[in-house]
Structures are given as structure tokens and as C-alpha cells.
Amino acid sequence: MPELALDIRNLHAVIEEKEVLKGIDLEVPKGEIHVIMGPNGSGKTTLAHTLMGHPRYTVTQGEACLFGEDLLSLKVHERARKGLFLAYQYPVEVPGVTLSHFLWNACQAGRSGADGNGKKNPKEILAFRKRLNAALESLKMPADFAMRHLNVGASGGEKKRVEIAQMQMLTPRMVIMDEIDSGLDIDSTKVVAEGIRSLKGSEFTALIITHYPRILEYLQPDRVHVMAAGKVLCSRGMELARELEQKGYDWILKEFNVV
Amino acid sequence: MNAKTTSALDLDQSKYNFIDPESAVYRSARGLTRETVIDISRQKKEPDWMTDARLRAYEVFLGKPMPRWGGDLSEMDFDAYTYYIKPSDKREDRWEDVPENIRKTFDRLGIPEAERKFLAGVGAQYESEMVYHSIHEDLAKKGVIFLDTDSGLREFPVLFREHFASLVPPEDNKFAALNTACWSGGSFIYVPKGVKLDIPLQAYFRINSENMGQFERTIIIADEGAQLHYIEGCTAPQYSTKSLHTGVIEIFVKRGAKVRYTTIQNWAHNIYNLVTQRAIAYEGATMEWVDGNMGSRLTMKYPSIYLVGEHARGTILSIAFATNDQHQDAGAKIIHKAPNTSSTITSKSISKGAGRTSYRGLLKVAKGATGVKASVKCDALMLDPESRSDTYPTMEIDEDKVAIAHEATVGKISDEQVFYLMSRGLSESDATAMIVQGFIEPFAKELPMEYAIELNRLIQLEMEGAVG
Numbered sequence: 001m002p003e004l005a006l007d008i009r010n011l012h013a014v015i016e017e018k019e020v021l022k023g024i025d026l027e028v029p030k031g032e033i034h035v036i037m038g039p040n041g042s043g044k045t046t047l048a049h050t051l052m053g054h055p056r057y058t059v060t061q062g063e064a065c066l067f068g069e070d071l072l073s074l075k076v077h078e079r080a081r082k083g084l085f086l087a088y089q090y091p092v093e094v095p096g097v098t099l100s101h102f103l104w105n106a107c108q109a110g111r112s113g114a115d116g117n118g119k120k121n122p123k124e125i126l127a128f129r130k131r132l133n134a135a136l137e138s139l140k141m142p143a144d145f146a147m148r149h150l151n152v153g154a155s156g157g158e159k160k161r162v163e164i165a166q167m168q169m170l171t172p173r174m175v176i177m178d179e180i181d182s183g184l185d186i187d188s189t190k191v192v193a194e195g196i197r198s199l200k201g202s203e204f205t206a207l208i209i210t211h212y213p214r215i216l217e218y219l220q221p222d223r224v225h226v227m228a229a230g231k232v233l234c235s236r237g238m239e240l241a242r243e244l245e246q247k248g249y250d251w252i253l254k255e256f257n258v259v
Numbered sequence: 260m261n262a263k264t265t266s267a268l269d270l271d272q273s274k275y276n277f278i279d280p281e282s283a284v285y286r287s288a289r290g291l292t293r294e295t296v297i298d299i300s301r302q303k304k305e306p307d308w309m310t311d312a313r314l315r316a317y318e319v320f321l322g323k324p325m326p327r328w329g330g331d332l333s334e335m336d337f338d339a340y341t342y343y344i345k346p347s348d349k350r351e352d353r354w355e356d357v358p359e360n361i362r363k364t365f366d367r368l369g370i371p372e373a374e375r376k377f378l379a380g381v382g383a384q385y386e387s388e389m390v391y392h393s394i395h396e397d398l399a400k401k402g403v404i405f406l407d408t409d410s411g412l413r414e415f416p417v418l419f420r421e422h423f424a425s426l427v428p429p430e431d432n433k434f435a436a437l438n439t440a441c442w443s444g445g446s447f448i449y450v451p452k453g454v455k456l457d458i459p460l461q462a463y464f465r466i467n468s469e470n471m472g473q474f475e476r477t478i479i480i481a482d483e484g485a486q487l488h489y490i491e492g493c494t495a496p497q498y499s500t501k502s503l504h505t506g507v508i509e510i511f512v513k514r515g516a517k518v519r520y521t522t523i524q525n526w527a528h529n530i531y532n533l534v535t536q537r538a539i540a541y542e543g544a545t546m547e548w549v550d551g552n553m554g555s556r557l558t559m560k561y562p563s564i565y566l567v568g569e570h571a572r573g574t575i576l577s578i579a580f581a582t583n584d585q586h587q588d589a590g591a592k593i594i595h596k597a598p599n600t601s602s603t604i605t606s607k608s609i610s611k612g613a614g615r616t617s618y619r620g621l622l623k624v625a626k627g628a629t630g631v632k633a634s635v636k637c638d639a640l641m642l643d644p645e646s647r648s649d650t651y652p653t654m655e656i657d658e659d660k661v662a663i664a665h666e667a668t669v670g671k672i673s674d675e676q677v678f679y680l681m682s683r684g685l686s687e688s689d690a691t692a693m694i695v696q697g698f699i700e701p702f703a704k705e706l707p708m709e710y711a712i713e714l715n716r717l718i719q720l721e722m723e724g725a726v727g
């Protein structure tokens with residue numbers, strides 16, 4: 001049995017008294033790239049937020065483990081420090097906080113023992129700046145983005161690239177990307193896909209939520225899962241993504257008796 | 260800037276919470292009478308006109324009722340205070356000559372270090388008197404005056420008398436009258452025509468005694484085309500009874516001159532801080548108040564600017580931070596009296612726990628002041644359900660040809676922002692602190708870097724333990 005990065009069993013979650021996740025079962029082995037597709041409103045974002053620990057969602061049943069450790073009992077920042085990262089469908093704006101300042105503190109916080117307030121060591125700061133500049137450059141972002149306030153006034157595509165830059169800086173072990181390719185033009189999709197591909201390897205596991213197979217052609221995922229009405233219907237290879245692109249969801253919903 | 264300099268400007272209250280043994284060379288009798296006022300004036304060997312001015316102000320003080328608006332002053336007992344404490348016999352201009360116990364206090368606060376590092380001049384007031392004043396030699400050669408206000412009266416009597424109480428007369432308000440009656444210390448600054456100071460002057464105010472009233476009087480005159488930045492910092496240890504700080508600041512910004520006055524008040528949480536700050540800006544002049552109110556039990560402070568010459572500009576940028584036992588009643592007043600003048604007011608307030616902030620503002624445009632541009636922006640952030648924030652903006656616009664913008668927001672910390680930051684590994688208190696720091700960034704970015712860093716650190720401290 002390969003080690004599982006993510007192991008979800010019979011996960012149920014409610015928001016505002018409405019059950020949105022109705023028994024999710026999902027396994028993502030370490031080092032693989034998996035995909036979730038599914039109609040609007042099927043619960044994909046809810047699954048991502050629930051795994052990250054968003055306070056609005058309440059888990060009512062089931063389990064979720066990250067590298068064999070229980071995830072659901074941890075606070076949000078503890079999940080992050082265990083190596084879980086969520087790239088958001090709609091990243092939040094934080095006025096007055098520069099990307100650089102935020103990421104510096106986030107990188108410090110991720111380290112064992114550090115509390116995010118440690119005295120700054122000039123050498124470390126220099127190394128951090130170099131890494132951040134390199135990350136921004138690889139995503140074809142101007143270097144001055146580091147000094148801009150977090151997501152404030154950024155275009156949709158820029159926000160998505162800032163998410164990837166954060167991911168590169170924080171070097172997570174398990175990444176969930178919620179529609180990272182939505183709203184991106186053709187060139188930007190390529191840039192973002194390259195950014196993800198550069199991290200590919202035995203220490204990098206990803207779960208990519210998307211509506212489009214284009215980004216998947218770059219990433220060559222190991223497995224494609226289809227979600228509908230709060231459940232995972234089936235899990236197959238990359239050919240499933242192409243089939244869904246051509247035929248839509250109707251046939252598969254019928255096959256599994258989902259209305 | 261090294262760590263030592265930073266400590267000079269440290270905003271962490273706990274660091275200031277030490278008490279020196281009493282060693283005053285003179286204390287007036289407790290309470291305020293006509294005799295006390297005469298006594299203060301005699302101790303200072305003042306000219307008769309000043310003794311008379313004090314006595315007249317004392318009568319005005321007695322005649323004025325306590326303000327019923329603003330904060331709760333009902334527990335204030337004027338008889339309980341000592342109005343004048345002389346900590347040493349003279350004001351020194353060499354640090355080595357300041358009495359050892361006082362020197363130690365300021366050493367602990369890091370004052371002389373700060374001076375050596377990045378200031379053009381430093382003053383230090385302990386209780387009622389400035390115990391130390393110094394200015395860089397080359398500035399003195401250019402005719403820059405940076406003295407304690409008592410020396411200003413002695414050494415530059417004509418210049419002094421021309422300006423003293425001309426902008427804030429005792430009739431202005433009860434506490435301005437009180438200050439005029441028993442003022443002591445403060446800074447007296449004159450920058451000659453065309454002289455531009457590119458590094459700041461700083462004064463530091465310390466109250467050590469219990470039940471003490473500190474009444475510094477500051478007069479700043481920037482002659483035509485001059486420029487200066489003055490920074491003021493204040494602390495006091497925590498006592499069980501409330502001390503009183505009542506300053507008056509008068510600033511004259513002549514044609515084409517520019518003055519920035521930065522205050523960071525971090526008094527202990529049982530000090531009444533009731534200050535009158537007023538500036539007048541002539542043709543083409545620029546006045547900027549950068550006003551940070553962190554400490555005190557109650558602050559009532561509304562820096563004001565009279566724009567009396569064409570194209571004069573005024574900026575008031577302030578933050579107020581109130582926790583459990585505090586009420587920050589702060590604001591801004593701008594009076595446009597000439598055409599084509601412009602102003603901006605930006606006020607940011609944060610209330611935490613049962614803390615209370617109020618914004619009290621006035622924007623006035625006089626008839627005939629055409630082409631005025633003004634904007635007022637007040638943002639309040641409340642961290643807890645029991646926090647309180649109020650806004651009392653007043654606008655008196657007596658001219659039609661003006662452009663006025665006004666915006667006010669009241670908000671809570673956004674859960675979505677906290678979640679977003681936490682999902683990158685920040686603890687809840689660090690995430691909250693970061694959002695608060697972002698909220699006051701428009702203020703913090705105007706501070707000298709050391710102050711900005713310390714301000715952020717203080718917010719970090721305030722947030723720890725605030726959230727579970």
C-alpha cells in the first residue's frame with residue numbers, strides 16, 4: 001500500500017443547516033496529482049474549505065487524515081503547518097498588508113518553534129527576498145508585486161498567480177487547488193501550470209479542482225474523480241476528463257442514478 | 260537602526276511601568292489656588308506680564324464649567340493634584356549634568372541613544388520641568404532655536420510674547436485655561452526663514468509622581484519657507500490614582516513653510532490626557548498632524564488647523580486604540596478661511612474588549628473661501644461584541660464653490676480574512692494582529708520606521724491572549 005497523503009472516509013458536512021457533503025470517500029496517494037471535476041454546486045469548494053477547517057462548515061460524520069494524522073481535530077493554522085495548502089477559488093483581499101510581509105510571517109510560522117515574531121536575521125531576509133523575487137518572476141509577475149497589498153486591486157488572473165507564488169514559498173506537502181485555472185487567459189494558464197509542474201515530485205501531492213481539461217494536459221494527472229450532489233461518483237484516468245469535456249455530465253449522472 | 264534605538268521609542272507599556280524614588284527639589288502645595296499660581300510664577304522668576312497672564316487664566320479656569328460632552332470627567336478632583344514639581348535646579352544641555360536618578364530613567368527609556376542616532380535635537384521633560392535640551396551645533400548656527408519653553412520666555416521675550424496664547428487663549432476651553440495658569444516646560448522652537456531641517460526634533464515627556472498634573476506648553480514657529488518635523492512621546496507609570504496631563508501646543512506655519520508634528524501618546528491607563536493642539540497655516544504653508552493615541556484612561560484631543568492663507572494645506576492623520584478601561588475621544592478640526600485651501604482628515608480607530616473610541620470632528624469652510632478641497636475619512640474597527648465606537652462629524656460649509664468628500668466606515672474583523680491568513684500558518688492572534696496592522700497602515704507608513712515597528716509590535720502584544 002502506498003502512503004496516503006489524503007485519506008477521506010464517509011465525510012459529511014453542513015453549512016447553514018444544509019448538508020452539502022454527503023459521505024465523501026477519497027484517497028490521494030503521496031506524490032500523485034488527482035483531479036476533481038463536477039457540476040456547479042456539487043460541493044467541490046465545500047470539500048476544500050472543510051479540509052482546511054473553515055469555521056462556517058461543520059463536519060457531522062466521517063474522517064479525514066493527512067499523511068495518516070487526523071486532520072479534523074486540528075485548528076486551521078495547525079493544518080497549514082502540517083503541510084496542507086489551499087489555493088482559493090476566490091482569494092481574499094487584506095488591505096494594508098504587503099504580500100512580502102505576510103509571506104515572511106507565514107514562512108516563519110511554518111517552522112517548528114518559531115512563532116512568527118522571531119527577530120529578523122538580515123541574511124535570512126535576503127534569502128527570502130531572493131526566493132520571492134524568483135517565484136514572482138517565474139510566474140511572470142513584476143517584482144513590485146511583493147510590496148503590493150495582499151490581493152488588493154489585483155485582477156482575477158493576478159490573484160491566482162499570487163496563490164501559486166504563496167504555494168511555492170510555503171513548500172506544502174499536500175495542495176488543494178480550487179479552480180486555479182478559472183478566469184486565466186491561455187498564456188496565464190500555461191504559466192500557472194508550469195508553476196505547479198515545477199513542484200511535481202515524490203514530495204508533492206495535489207488535488208486539483210477544475211472545470212477544464214486544458215490545464216490537465218500540462219499536468220498529466222494520475223486520477224480524475226467526479227463529484228456530484230455531495231459525493232464522489234467515480235474515479236478514473238485522464239481520459240475521463242476529455243470525455244466530460246466532449247459530452248458534459250448528463251451521461252455520467254444517469255449512469256450513477258443522480259438527478 | 261539598532262535594537263537600542265528602537266527601545267527609545269518602545270511602546271510596550273510594561274517597560275514604562277517603573278517608579279523612581281521621589282527626589283524633587285520643590286513641590287507646590289496640593290490643589291490649585293491663586294497662591295499656587297503666584298508661587299509657580301515666582302519659582303520661575305517670571306516677568307510680571309506672565310504672572311498676570313497666569314492669574315487671568317486662573318480666573319477663566321474657575322469661571323468655566325467642566326465640559327459635559329466627550330468623556331467622563333466626573334471623577335476628576337482638581338484638589339487632589341500637585342500642580343508643580345521641580346525635579347532639579349536647572350535645565351542641562353549636557354547629558355552628564357542631568358541628575359543621576361533622572362538620567363537613569365531616561366537611559367532606561369533610551370532617550371540619549373535615540374538622539375545620537377537620528378535626531379536633530381532632543382528635549383526631555385520630567386514632571387514639570389524640561390531637564391535636558393540639546394540641539395545639533397550646525398542647526399544652532401543657522402539660528403534654529405530649540406529650547407524648553409521657560410528658557411524661551413527668558414531668552415527670547417519679544418518673540419515669545421508675540422506668540423504665547425495668541426492661538427489658544429485661555430478662554431478657548433477650561434483645560435487650556437488651566438494650562439495657561441500653571442504651564443511649565445514644553446518646547447519652544449523657532450526655525451528661521453528658508454531653513455529646512457531634514458531630520459526630526461524630538462521631545463519626551465515623563466510623569467513619575469502620583470497625582471501629578473503635567474502642563475507643558477509648546478510653541479513652534481516656522482518662519483517663511485522653513486521646514487521641520489517635531490516628534491513627541493509620552494509615558495508614565497501606572498498608579499492607583501489618576502494623574503492629569505494637560506498640554507497646550509501652538510504652531511505657527513508662516514508663508515510657504517511646512518511643519519509636521521508627530522505624537523505617540525502611550526500614557527499609563529489611568530492618566531487623563533486632555534490636550535489642546537492648534538496650528539495656523541499662512542499662504543502656501545503646509546501643516547500636518549500625525550497623532551497616535553494609545554494610552555491613557557481618557558483622551559480628549561482634537562488637533563486643529565486654521566488655513567488662513569491662500570493655497571495653504573492641512574493634513575490630520577490619527578489613530579486611536581482603546582482597550583478595556585479606556586476611552587479615546589479623539590478627532591480633528593480644520594477651518595478653511597481662505598480660498599483654494601485644501602485639507603485631508605484620516606482617522607482610524609480600533610476598540611477592543613470594552614474599549615471605546617469616539618471620533619469628534621469639525622470641518623468648516625468660511626464664506627468666501629472658494630475653491631476649497633477637503634476630504635474626511637473615518638474608519639472604525641471593533642474587535643469584540645462589547646466594543647464601542649461612535650462618530651460625531653460636524654460640517655459647517657458656508658461657501659458653495661467647494662469640493663468636499665466624506666466617508667465613514669465601521670467594521671468588524673472579517674472572518675474570511677482571518678481564515679485566509681490562518682490557512683497560511685498564522686495563529687489566530689497573529690492573523691488578527693496582521694489585519695489590524697493593515698487597517699492602520701495609512702498611519703504607520705507616515706511614522707519614522709522605528710516607531711512604525713514598535714507600533715506594530717504593540718498591536719501584536721495587545722492581540723495575544725485576546726483570542727482563544
Ligand SMILES: Nc1ncnc2c1ncn2[C@@H]1O[C@H](COP(=O)(O)OP(=O)(O)OP(=O)(O)O)[C@@H](O)[C@H]1O
Nearest residue numbers: 015016018020038039040041042043044045046047
Ligand atoms: N454560505 C452558504 N450558505 C448556504 N449554502 C451554501 C453556502 N456555501 C455553499 N452553499 C451551497 O453548497 C452547495 C455547494 O457549493 P460549493 O461552492 O461547494 O459548490 P462547487 O462544487 O464548488 O461549485 P462551483 O463549481 O460553482 O464552484 C451549493 O448548493 C451552495 O449553494
Ligand SMILES: [Mg+2]
Nearest residue numbers: 044045046089
Ligand atoms: Mg467552487
